[in-house]
Amino acid sequence: MSEAVGELTPPNRTLMGPGPSDVNPRVLRAMSTPLVGHLDPAFIEIMNEVQQLLRDTFLTDNTWTIPVSGTGSASMEAAIGNLVEPGDTMLVPDNGYFGERMAAMARRAGGNVETVAAPWGEPLEPADVERACEQYDPDIFGFVHAETSTGVLQPDVPELTEIAHDHDALVIADTVTSFAGVEFRTDDWGVDAAYAGPQKCLSCPPGASPLTVNDRAMEKVLGREEPCRSWYLDLSLLEGYWGEDRSYHHTAPITNVYAIREALRLVQEEGLEERWDRHRHVAGALKTGLEAMGLTFNATGDVWLPSLNAVRVPDGVDDGAVINTLLESYDLEIASGLGDLAGEIFRIGCMGHSARPDNVIFLVGTLGSVLEREGAEVDPGAGVDATLEAL
Ligand SMILES: Cc1ncc(COP(=O)(O)O)c(C=O)c1O
DSSP states (O other): OOOOOOOOOOOOOEEOSSSOOOOOHHHHHHHTSOOOOTTOHHHHHHHHHHHHHHHHHHTOOOSEEEEEEESHHHHHHHHHHHHOOTTOEEEEEOSSHHHHHHHHHHHHTTOEEEEEOOOTTSOOOHHHHHHHHHHHOOSEEEEESEETTTTEEOOOHHHHHHHHHHTTOEEEEEOTTTTTTSOOOTTTTTOSEEEOOSSSTTOOOSEEEEEEEOHHHHHHHHTOSSOOSOSTTOHHHHHHHHSSSOOOSSOOOHHHHHHHHHHHHHHHHHOHHHHHHHHHHHHHHHHHHHHHHTOOBSSOGGGBOTTEEEEEOOTTOOHHHHHHHHHHHHOEEOEEOOGGGTTTEEEEEOOGGGOOHHHHHHHHHHHHHHHHHTTOOOOHHHHHHHHHHHO
16 A cells, blocks of 8 residues: 555645636635536536526527537537548648647548648738638638637637638637637627637636537538547537437536536626626736836737737746746746747736736736846836736
8 A cells, every 4th residue: 555645735826827727716616516416407407507608608699509528628629520520621720739739630530631821929811811711622710719829819700700601611719718708709700619618718627618519510510421530529429418308428527517607607797898808907917017027028919819928038038947936936827838939938827817916916026026036137116017007
C-alpha cells in the first residue's frame, strides 16, 4: 500500500490565463447539491432549462442545442465529426492553434482539409475566404471567432458566413473563448453550428460543453451515408437523450450539468449584452493600464479580443521566468504564447468571474513590478494609475 494521501488543498490562485477562469461560488455550491439519476423527471426538467439557457446565450432558436459531455474539444469534435463526412472538404483557418485542431479533427473524420491563409496574430480576410471557396468548393467552412492562441477576434462574421453559404458550404464557429463574454449572434450572423467551452467567459468548471446546430446542418448529420466515426459524440444517437425521447445514451455528467445551469443563470441575471459590456470595460482598463506602463498589444482595434489579451514580451525578458514568479509569489496565473508566438507574447485572460476590477488592478501592478525586476523598461505606477482611471 502507498502512504495515506493527504486532504485536497489546492492553492488559491487568481486565474487570469487562457482558461479556466475563476468560478463564481454559486456555481461551486450548485456542484455540491445531491445527485439525481440522469433519467429522473427532475433531471429532465433541468436538461430542458439548460437547453433553453444555452439557446439564450448563443442567441439562437436552434432546437439542437445541448451541453456535450466533455471539455470544449468534445463539443468541437461533435460539430466537426458529425458534419464532416468522408470525402467532404473542410476549409479551415491557419492563423492559430485551434484552426489547426479543426484541421486535425476534420482529417480524422475522413475529410480533406484546405486552408485559408493568414499570419498568426491576424484575422481572416473575407476576400481570402472568397478566393479559397472558389478554389476548393468546400462542404464545410470552419473559423475561430476568438483565437485563444493569438488573442485575435475574428471580425466580419456575417460577411464570412454569406460567402460560405453562396458556395453552399455550412459554417462551423469555434466560440470557446467568446461564448458569454464577447458579442456573438448565432442566428443573426448565419452560423450553422457553433461550439463553446464552459471554463472561459462562462466561468464554469470544464465537463459539459455548449453546442448548437441548426436544422440545415442537422439534416446533413441525419442524412449521412456512413455513421459518425465517434459513437460517443454521434448526434443522431445523442438525439435520443437530448431530443423528445429522453432515452439512455450515456450517463450525463450530472454535476457538470448543475454547474452549467447555475453559470448560465448568472448570465441571465447579469444580462448577456451587459456581460459583453463588462468584459470590454474591465479588459479595456487592463489594456489601457498595460499600454500606459509601456507594453504593446499583439492585436488591437477591431481584432482585440477582450477575453484573451495577447501582450508582447518586452525585449530581453524571459517570459517563463515572469510567469513562474507570478504563480509562485503571487498565486496569479497567466500563460505564454503558443506555436508561432511561443516566447513572444503573454496571454492574459479576462473572462467571466475573473473579469473584475480588483483582479486587473492586481494584475497590472504585479506584472509591472515583476517585469521591472526582470530588467524591462516599464512604469508599473503609470500602469496602475491608468487602470484605475479607466475603471
Ligand atoms: C479556441 C479554442 N477552441 C477549442 C479549445 C478546446 O477546449 P478544451 O481545452 O476545453 O478541450 C480551446 C481551449 O482552450 C480553445 O481556446
